[in-house]
Amino acid sequence: MHKRMTITLDEAVYEGLYSRVGKRRMSQFIEDLLRPHVMDTALDDSYRAMAADTQREAEVMEWCNALAGDMADAAR
Template sequence: MHRKMTITLDEEVYEGLYRTVGKRRMSQFIEDLVRPHVLATSLDEGYRAMAADVAREAEAQEWCNGLAGDMANEAR
């Protein structure tokens, strides 16, 4: 569901937005910019993407295991 909203922009900003994305695409452009700042789902999606990166996860696991080993040696 969409809600209508009125916003005020500096004239130069509006003209630049109009030139860049066009009159019929401004709302979607602004929504795409604002969405990650107001919805927590972007973090969840980012964490899912990182977890799906097998090479990154293997490197992170290796780093964690090395750190745990260092801590075990430090305690002695």
């Protein structure tokens, strides 16, 4: 559900927003900018998305195992 809100902007800021984003996209643009600053789940969502990337996870594990092997060789 969306809530309607009235905000006040400097005229130059409004004109810049209007010219770059367009009248019908301003609300979504502002919401996208604010969301990471006001929602607690942004970092959780990012970690969840990274963990779901199985190819990336496999590459990370391969890299970690190789690094551990390098460290073991260096300790000898």
